[in-house]
Amino acid sequence: xxxxxxxxxxxxxxxxxxxxxxxxxxxxxxxxxxxxxxxxxxxxxxxxxxxxxxxxxxxxxxxxxxxxxxxxxxxxxxxxxxxxxxxxxxxxxxxxxxxxxxxxxxxxxxxxxxxxxxxxxxxxxxxxxxxxxxxxxxxxxxxxxxxxxxxxxxxxxxxxxxxxxxxxxxxxxxxxxxxxxxxxxxxxxxxxxxxxxxxxxxxxxxxxxxxxxxxxxxxxxxxxxxxxxxxxxxxxxxxxxxxxxxxxxxxxxxxxxxxxxxxxxxxxxxxxxxxxxxxxxxxxxxxxxxxxxxxxxxxxxxxxxxxxxxxxxxxxxxxxxxxxxxxxxxxxxxxxxxxxxxxxxxxxxxxxxxxxxxxxxxxxxxxxxx
Amino acid sequence: xxxxxxxxxxxxxxxxxxxxxxxxxxxxxxxxxxxxxxxxxxxxxxxxxxxxxxxxxxxxxxxxxxxxxxxxxxxxxxxxxxxxxxxxxxxxxxxxxxxxxxxxxxxxxxxxxxxxxxxxxxxxxxxxxxxxxxxxxxxxxxxxxxxxxxxxxxxxxxxxxxxxxxxxxxxxxxxxxxxxxxxxxxxxxxxxxxxxxxxxxxxxxxxxxxxxxxxxxxxxxxxxxxxxxxxxxxxxxxxxxxxxxxxxxxxxxxxxxxxxxxxxxxxxxxxxxxxxxxxxxxxxxxxxxxxxxxx
Ligand SMILES: Nc1ncnc2c1ncn2[C@@H]1O[C@H](COP(=O)(O)OP(=O)(O)OP(=O)(O)O)[C@@H](O)[C@H]1O
Ligand SMILES: [Mg+2]
Numbered sequence: 001x002x003x004x005x006x007x008x009x010x011x012x013x014x015x016x017x018x019x020x021x022x023x024x025x026x027x028x029x030x031x032x033x034x035x036x037x038x039x040x041x042x043x044x045x046x047x048x049x050x051x052x053x054x055x056x057x058x059x060x061x062x063x064x065x066x067x068x069x070x071x072x073x074x075x076x077x078x079x080x081x082x083x084x085x086x087x088x089x090x091x092x093x094x095x096x097x098x099x100x101x102x103x104x105x106x107x108x109x110x111x112x113x114x115x116x117x118x119x120x121x122x123x124x125x126x127x128x129x130x131x132x133x134x135x136x137x138x139x140x141x142x143x144x145x146x147x148x149x150x151x152x153x154x155x156x157x158x159x160x161x162x163x164x165x166x167x168x169x170x171x172x173x174x175x176x177x178x179x180x181x182x183x184x185x186x187x188x189x190x191x192x193x194x195x196x197x198x199x200x201x202x203x204x205x206x207x208x209x210x211x212x213x214x215x216x217x218x219x220x221x222x223x224x225x226x227x228x229x230x231x232x233x234x235x236x237x238x239x240x241x242x243x244x245x246x247x248x249x250x251x252x253x254x255x256x257x258x259x260x261x262x263x264x265x266x267x268x269x270x271x272x273x274x275x276x277x278x279x280x281x282x283x284x285x286x287x288x289x290x291x292x293x294x295x296x297x298x299x300x301x302x303x304x305x306x307x308x309x310x311x312x313x314x315x316x317x318x319x320x321x322x323x324x325x326x327x328x329x330x331x332x333x334x335x336x337x338x339x340x341x342x343x344x345x346x347x348x349x350x351x352x353x354x355x356x357x358x359x360x361x362x363x364x365x366x367x368x369x370x
Numbered sequence: 371x372x373x374x375x376x377x378x379x380x381x382x383x384x385x386x387x388x389x390x391x392x393x394x395x396x397x398x399x400x401x402x403x404x405x406x407x408x409x410x411x412x413x414x415x416x417x418x419x420x421x422x423x424x425x426x427x428x429x430x431x432x433x434x435x436x437x438x439x440x441x442x443x444x445x446x447x448x449x450x451x452x453x454x455x456x457x458x459x460x461x462x463x464x465x466x467x468x469x470x471x472x473x474x475x476x477x478x479x480x481x482x483x484x485x486x487x488x489x490x491x492x493x494x495x496x497x498x499x500x501x502x503x504x505x506x507x508x509x510x511x512x513x514x515x516x517x518x519x520x521x522x523x524x525x526x527x528x529x530x531x532x533x534x535x536x537x538x539x540x541x542x543x544x545x546x547x548x549x550x551x552x553x554x555x556x557x558x559x560x561x562x563x564x565x566x567x568x569x570x571x572x573x574x575x576x577x578x579x580x581x582x583x584x585x586x587x588x589x590x591x592x593x594x595x596x597x598x599x600x601x602x603x604x605x606x607x608x609x610x611x612x613x614x615x616x617x618x619x620x621x622x623x624x625x626x627x628x629x630x631x632x633x634x635x636x637x638x639x640x641x642x643x644x645x646x647x648x649x650x651x652x653x654x655x656x657x658x659x660x661x662x663x664x665x
Contacts, residue, residue: 057563092554094574109566
């Protein structure tokens with residue numbers, strides 16, 4: 001089902017009377033999620049991701065703005081009738097019920113023509129349980145499960161009623177690396193097969209990039225960018241998004257534009273046509289460096305890390321925000337390990353220029369120096 | 371081993387104390403209850419056997435006391451627990467002035483018993499000047515006045531139950547409101563998202579979550595009601611047998627010190643019968659609660 005958020009704002013009033021500070025958790029948020037897509041919601045801690053999910057599920061009422069499921073305005077509907085599935089950040093499994101009873105609970109609440117027989121409920125619950133590989137724990141209480149197992153029970157409970165919309169609040173954060181990879185692929189497969197419109201909150205941008213149809217990056221309650229993972233990575237709209245995506249993170253330099261030349265320190269690295277003189281931030285992706293004997297950017301080389309397929313040149317530069325510059329280059333390239341100095345040319349399509357003040361991207365096509 | 375000995379050493383004062391003031395009297399009561407024809411003046415008895423039990427069990431006053439006690443227990447425990455649950459749910463759901471209401475409901479708990487007695491006088495007692503507030507209400511709706519203090523059995527029983535419920539209610543409300551407040555909002559949120567109705571949330575989430583506290587209240591409520599005595603005295607005076615309002619503990623007391631007093635053997639037998647009843651019911655309660663509450 002298509003989900004549309006229209007100028008959604010949520011302001012939490014201040015708790016005590018003394019401080020008048022209210023928290024704007026979500027601010028003027030507009031977004032349309034196409035039917036059947038998986039959206040990765042990314043943002044730093046406290047930026048309002050959980051609040052956004054609570055608004056969609058109906059647990060919180062928006063201060064202003066509207067929410068539509070398909071064509072229907074559901075803004076005023078209580079959570080009971082919205083029929084979304086939600087995996088809570090802290091699972092919220094019912095401690096007095098067994099795993100099986102937990103998974104059955106949403107089914108037992110179905111009314112009218114959706115009502116199921118006991119047998120059908122059991123079948124569905126077992127199906128959901130085996131999907132997340134918890135079939136052996138059905139008779140246990142949540143307190144007798146590990147964090148990862150509890151998380152999977154929570155996913156099964158949200159999935160079992162086959163909701164039209166599935167909201168997942170960091171559903172994989174407690175799984176080990178292998179299980180995490182496996183579960184996220186499972187989730188992706190289930191999502192593809194069932195066509196459930198899914199919003200997936202995660203801190204792990206790699207996870208978001210790998211399974212999402214689209215990613216949404218938010219900061220302090222404000223939507224910064226939405227798009228296909230690769231597009232957002234290749235064309236970040238501002239410094240925040242550029243910094244947020246990618247491991248290792250983007251290398252950020254203080255620089256300036258002087259007569260259409262991009263300067264870092266006193267070296268001019270690229271040519272930028274049509275940009276007037278100003279202070280800028282320059283972001284260079286780790287894969288944007290080309291080692292070159294007479295490259296335009298000179299850095300102090302500290303180490304070389306070889307990782308089979310490729311290697312990382314670790315370096316530093318006085319104008320770089322990051323403590324260490326990390327340049328990932330093909331291992332076939334020849335670099336001198338004991339060199340004190342590393343010189344690079346920058347790839348124009350991996351180099352982004354941002355306003356020094358606002359951090360907004362300056363649209364321009366940098367080109368190598370003539 | 372050494373630790374063991376240390377532990378016993380630390381426990382010694384408590385063991386001595388409990389032995390002298392609890393175990394010894396208990397054993398003594400048991401012994402008394404089997405000594406037939408005990409004379410407290412000469413401290414002699416005629417024989418050993420079950421006669422004391424047989425006498426007590428055939429004494430109409432004792433049977434009346436047992437009947438009264440059971441009626442009191444069966445009515446007041448469910449009523450007071452149910453009422454306390456309703457009131458706590460109400461208190462838990464209001465937002466404004468919550469603390470004020472909680473204080474108001476807790477007031478009777480810290481109020482002097484005499485003051486509570488006074489309230490009941492105003493409510494129920496007939497005097498030369500007034501019929502009592504409840505009777506005024508009955509009259510208002512066209513009914514006939516009832517003498518609640520010296521009148522028919524059911525009227526007196528009603529007052530006794532009313533009084534008992536009133537006395538135990540604040541404590542139960544206090545326990546249940548804090549139990550309700552300790553249920554995390556997350557569970558309610560999860561249940562709402564899972565599509566549960568208000569009623570199902572109450573029966574499937576709230577009740578099981580606070581059930582340990584409810585069982586605690588029921589068990590202590592049973593024990594408390596079985597041991598009722600002073601409430602009846604406060605309402606109907608010390609001659610409870612004449613008023614047909616005696617309780618088992620009242621009967622024991624009368625056998626020791628009352629007008630018919632001076633029979634420690636009968637008193638001991640009655641006390642042990644009461645012990646047997648309370649013990650059985652508590653064990654049953656605990657068995658049921660073991661099955662129910664677990665997480
Ligand atoms: N009930 C509330 N009352 C007041 N402020 C709240 C409430 N819930 C959340 N907030 C505030 O709103 C902001 C957003 O919180 P939210 O839980 O949505 O963050 P989040 O993006 O989910 O963070 P995380 O990744 O750490 O889970 C935070 O500043 C938080 O302090
Ligand atoms: Mg969160």
